[in-house]
Amino acid sequence: MKERLQSLKEEALDQVKTVTDQQALQDIRVHYLGKKGQITEVLKGMGKLSKEERPIIGQLANEVRDVITEAIEGKKSKLEEEAIEKQLEEETIDVTLPGKPTQVGGSHLLMNVIRDIEDLFTSMGYQVAEGPEVETDYYNFEALNLPKGHPARDMQDSFYITEELLMRTHTSPVQARTMNKHEGKGPVKIICPGKVYRRDTDDATHSHQFTQIEGLYVDENVRMSDLKGTLNALAKHLFGEEREIRLRPSFFPFTEPSVEMDISCKVCSGKGCSVCKKTGWIEILGAGLVHPNVLEMAGFDPEKYSGFAFGMGPERIAMLKYGIEDIRHFYTNDVRFLKQFHRV
Amino acid sequence: MFVSTNWLKQYVDIDHVSVNQLAEDITKTGVEVEQVFPPTMDDEHLVVGYVQQCEQHPNADKLNLCQVDVGQGETAQIVCGATNVAQGQYVVVAKPGAVLPGDFKIKKAKLRGETSEGMICSLQELGVDEKYIDDEFKDGIYVIQDEVEAGQLAAPLLNLNDSIIEFDLTPNRSDCLSVIGMAYEVAAMYNQDVKLPEVNVKEDQEQSSDYIDVEIEDEQANPYYGAWVIKDLEVKSSPLWLQNRLISSGVRPINNIVDVTNYVLLEYGQPLHAFDYERFGSQKVVTRLAKEGETIKTLDGEERTLSSHHLVITNGEESHAIAGVMGGEDSEVQEDTTTVLLEAAYFDPQTIRQSSKEHGIRSEASVRFEKGLDITRVKEAASRAAQLLAELGGGKVLGSIVEEGSTDWTHDQVSFNQSEMEQRIGAEISLGEMKRIIDRLQFDYEVDGETITVTAPPRRQDIKIKEDMIEEIARLYGYDNIPYTLPTGEMRQGGLTHRQKLLRQVHEYLQSTGLYEAVTYSLTTERNAERFMSPDVTSLSVTPVQLAMPMSDLHSHLRLSAIPELLASLQYNVARNQYNVGLYELGSVYAQINGQGTQPEERTRVSAAVTGLWENHPWQGVKKPVDFFALKGIVEGLLDYLAVDGVEFERGQLEELHPGRTAVVKLNGDIIGYIGQLHPTVQKEHDLQETYVFDLNLEAILEGSNTREGYTPITKYPAIAQDLAFVVAQDVPAAQLEQAIMTQGQPHLHSVRVFDVYEGEHMEEGKKSIAFNLIFQNNERTLKDEEIEEARESIVNHLESEYNAVLRG
Numbered sequence A: 001m002k003e004r005l006q007s008l009k010e011e012a013l014d015q016v017k018t019v020t021d022q023q024a025l026q027d028i029r030v031h032y033l034g035k036k037g038q039i040t041e042v043l044k045g046m047g048k049l050s051k052e053e054r055p056i057i058g059q060l061a062n063e064v065r066d067v068i069t070e071a072i073e074g075k076k077s078k079l080e081e082e083a084i085e086k087q088l089e090e091e092t093i094d095v096t097l098p099g100k101p102t103q104v105g106g107s108h109l110l111m112n113v114i115r116d117i118e119d120l121f122t123s124m125g126y127q128v129a130e131g132p133e134v135e136t137d138y139y140n141f142e143a144l145n146l147p148k149g150h151p152a153r154d155m156q157d158s159f160y161i162t163e164e165l166l167m168r169t170h171t172s173p174v175q176a177r178t179m180n181k182h183e184g185k186g187p188v189k190i191i192c193p194g195k196v197y198r199r200d201t202d203d204a205t206h207s208h209q210f211t212q213i214e215g216l217y218v219d220e221n222v223r224m225s226d227l228k229g230t231l232n233a234l235a236k237h238l239f240g241e242e243r244e245i246r247l248r249p250s251f252f253p254f255t256e257p258s259v260e261m262d263i264s265c266k267v268c269s270g271k272g273c274s275v276c277k278k279t280g281w282i283e284i285l286g287a288g289l290v291h292p293n294v295l296e297m298a299g300f301d302p303e304k305y306s307g308f309a310f311g312m313g314p315e316r317i318a319m320l321k322y323g324i325e326d327i328r329h330f331y332t333n334d335v336r337f338l339k340q341f342h343r344v
Numbered sequence B: 001m002f003v004s005t006n007w008l009k010q011y012v013d014i015d016h017v018s019v020n021q022l023a024e025d026i027t028k029t030g031v032e033v034e035q036v037f038p039p040t041m042d043d044e045h046l047v048v049g050y051v052q053q054c055e056q057h058p059n060a061d062k063l064n065l066c067q068v069d070v071g072q073g074e075t076a077q078i079v080c081g082a083t084n085v086a087q088g089q090y091v092v093v094a095k096p097g098a099v100l101p102g103d104f105k106i107k108k109a110k111l112r113g114e115t116s117e118g119m120i121c122s123l124q125e126l127g128v129d130e131k132y133i134d135d136e137f138k139d140g141i142y143v144i145q146d147e148v149e150a151g152q153l154a155a156p157l158l159n160l161n162d163s164i165i166e167f168d169l170t171p172n173r174s175d176c177l178s179v180i181g182m183a184y185e186v187a188a189m190y191n192q193d194v195k196l197p198e199v200n201v202k203e204d205q206e207q208s209s210d211y212i213d214v215e216i217e218d219e220q221a222n223p224y225y226g227a228w229v230i231k232d233l234e235v236k237s238s239p240l241w242l243q244n245r246l247i248s249s250g251v252r253p254i255n256n257i258v259d260v261t262n263y264v265l266l267e268y269g270q271p272l273h274a275f276d277y278e279r280f281g282s283q284k285v286v287t288r289l290a291k292e293g294e295t296i297k298t299l300d301g302e303e304r305t306l307s308s309h310h311l312v313i314t315n316g317e318e319s320h321a322i323a324g325v326m327g328g329e330d331s332e333v334q335e336d337t338t339t340v341l342l343e344a345a346y347f348d349p350q351t352i353r354q355s356s357k358e359h360g361i362r363s364e365a366s367v368r369f370e371k372g373l374d375i376t377r378v379k380e381a382a383s384r385a386a387q388l389l390a391e392l393g394g395g396k397v398l399g400s401i402v403e404e405g406s407t408d409w410t411h412d413q414v415s416f417n418q419s420e421m422e423q424r425i426g427a428e429i430s431l432g433e434m435k436r437i438i439d440r441l442q443f444d445y446e447v448d449g450e451t452i453t454v455t456a457p458p459r460r461q462d463i464k465i466k467e468d469m470i471e472e473i474a475r476l477y478g479y480d481n482i483p484y485t486l487p488t489g490e491m492r493q494g495g496l497t498h499r500q501k502l503l504r505q506v507h508e509y510l511q512s513t514g515l516y517e518a519v520t521y522s523l524t525t526e527r528n529a530e531r532f533m534s535p536d537v538t539s540l541s542v543t544p545v546q547l548a549m550p551m552s553d554l555h556s557h558l559r560l561s562a563i564p565e566l567l568a569s570l571q572y573n574v575a576r577n578q579y580n581v582g583l584y585e586l587g588s589v590y591a592q593i594n595g596q597g598t599q600p601e602e603r604t605r606v607s608a609a610v611t612g613l614w615e616n617h618p619w620q621g622v623k624k625p626v627d628f629f630a631l632k633g634i635v636e637g638l639l640d641y642l643a644v645d646g647v648e649f650e651r652g653q654l655e656e657l658h659p660g661r662t663a664v665v666k667l668n669g670d671i672i673g674y675i676g677q678l679h680p681t682v683q684k685e686h687d688l689q690e691t692y693v694f695d696l697n698l699e700a701i702l703e704g705s706n707t708r709e710g711y712t713p714i715t716k717y718p719a720i721a722q723d724l725a726f727v728v729a730q731d732v733p734a735a736q737l738e739q740a741i742m743t744q745g746q747p748h749l750h751s752v753r754v755f756d757v758y759e760g761e762h763m764e765e766g767k768k769s770i771a772f773n774l775i776f777q778n779n780e781r782t783l784k785d786e787e788i789e790e791a792r793e794s795i796v797n798h799l800e801s802e803y804n805a806v807l808r809g
């Protein structure tokens, strides 16, 4: 029996050594160690042994069983490891292939500029006011100190619908409408963005439809220096802390005095280049103190109240900021353009 | 407007500043400078030469060999190819070392064996614009007509050393429409005096009134008219200095008579007109409003028809000028003119503006008249012209101008208080400083305590109210010197309104679905304005608002849907090989609901148009074109995002859309918009593949948007899912079955959703299989099997009896 056990051990260890898959290993376990396995079979003949031999053979059988079990366990974990290795290898991918695109759209550059300016001014206590794009002649012109026949109406040739109705040429009528609603009581602190329309042939620098954003602040004791400080904050917000501003005289019928604001040229730092037409300055917006006629028509006492107003073109700001050369890009909605500016 | 700095120097001392500094200073204090044109040449190698001898070049037929006296006893031999060079001429010589415009360096050279020490120049070679060059000198060298000396510097003689400033004048500063006006502005800036020209006219014994009489019919349109007769004139070219002044201002020299009137116009800003007295045809000037339909042939050769609001200058019978705009051809000064009728008048700005606009003529004269002139200087300007006509045309100025009307001017007085002025500007400016500034402006004023009362001079008609003086003082004090402050008034809560915040969220949501925000035109074609109208717009029975005078048919009507313009954008992209495009827009449509001529109501709509692939990941085999349900998903998501209840989708019809793939969207039973595929013919028309659109009334959606109050606790009891599949007729809408299941499944059915639809093979003709996933839920307890079974039975029975549905498997 001793020899039989020994030879079973040799046989089993040999088989374990050569086996290559888990199922075969399991079969080996059953074959040698199972309830009806070889070792059990051998031990069935124990009855024929002497009392002295029994414990010796019993011990030997246990030893053989342990050795085989150990060998199987060892082989099992080895095979498992190999299987995982194999799986990992099989599952390896080319990580340089393109990822699955996440579908995200984006906002329009003009609207980014407008929202950015809205956010700046709402943080400074302004509210966003809106009004109709088809305006009455009264609000678009007369209430803004541009009576019928005023020479400055030439400056803004407009799309009339009837004699009394037109596509608004600026967002200033929103200022007049808002002031009216305040019934002569300040403060009025608003920012008015929106679409406006003028009789221009569309080309690289003109568009019959464009956007504007205007601001108005009416209160007691509003000063020119307040306008200067406000515009300075705006210019630095839009174009960077290192930009300087300057005001210079201009003319708008609804403000007196009227000014235009320039910022120092970023390209040449004020030395003069082709971008700033050699002046070192770039024109950004028009502004001024609200004309007393405008205040009065909107029901405010110009002796008690004063105010400032300013207006700018988001197209111009975007064009300067990003070096965009053609205003039509804002209205063709070319996705190759839109995708470049999909967020603020 | 172009201003010559050489000319400006005659009236104000600007020698201490460079032209660039001057330009920057004027821009900062008064008038914007558009551009500075530096001198074309300022070179001492450019001199006047006297052609002593001119003979043919021995070795070249077409060349001349000239001996030219170039001053200081020096004679230069110059080879010249011009055909008009001749002995005895004074010409412009570029000596070796000269650099002509275009960086053309003149060197001593040998031409066909003969030495040439320089070049005799044409005006083109000296950088003079062709349009200012007399025909006589266009194809050859320039021959100086004035009295000059050999060796004299030629650059100043031809004004080539001038720097010219182009101004962009604002409409309020008509005072700067003249060199003298500009001189006042510069003088105020640099605290200088203005040196006005000395005007003295030697009048003849003979009186103008013996030749002419003046009658004004409409004093409102023509407050003043002066007529002056100058006899014995000789019409010829003007001297160089005068031509230079005109050219530097962008005016082409014509002859001495016309040039003098133009010169005075530029110098004083007062337009004048010279009629040929003989051709004027009567001894009486009558200014009147034109007769309706009357015609006149103007100086530019055009026959023009007049209306009764156009002012004309007549001889009592025929019109000889459209007042302030352009003279007539019949009485134009010509070479044989000897007697001139000089007009110096003041016309009503509005009248001239209308006339100029309606005739499409913007002349140097009309531009000035329409802005309002300094009426007190009309006569002075006339005298200046008379003086020059006598000097340059040898004319005899007849005694006293014949006048009608008046040149009286009512001065505006403007009072303001020093501390109020300081407060409004926001800078400390003392009374003394304010006075100094007003002195610089040369305005008269009186001071009473803190109050300053200014009398604005008639050249500054823009000074009418206190605020105008704020501007004068602030700009000359210097905007750079005003501090930066922020408003100190009562702090107000700023920020966006609820609606504005919601709108921003709508943008964010739509962008998160993969759509790009578009901005399109509100003005569209007549046809597009009537297309893609949602039934909720159609039901308003409005017609598109039309522009009175559109610039083109492309933008003549206001839109009632943004879809046509969005489709144009898709088409634009596809034509540029951008095939997968999804755009949306939040914008107004314009519905004139209160009838023709009323202000339309502007309603915000949300619209989108999508074409091409909606999902695109080709190497993993994902390439899904956009379909109806992609857009429906976006719309459902939006309504869900805004917590809008009561939404239904129904089959709908729209002419431009696919009849089988269109849904109207209803909110509480009312249509608020549509979703659908473009009709194949419309797709083809736009060169588009399958394209889907939606157009919804955003106002209605925002109105239906619920604000969340409180929250629904998360239940700890399990939800129970059940799947039910039925076979029903194909045309039974899924939404109806869903609705029926929902009703029958109460009180515990929480949600129902279609998870499978099948028709075709293995399915009876005209039938479909549709499967639903049902979720039962009770927030207070665990549901019993019997409760679920009961609901299920009720659902099955109802669907069997109402929809002839058969439960599957």
Ligand SMILES: [Zn+2]
Residues within 6 Å of the ligand: A265, A266, A267, A268, A269, A270, A271, A272, A273, A274, A275, A276, A277, A278, A280, A281
């Ligand atoms: Zn620059």
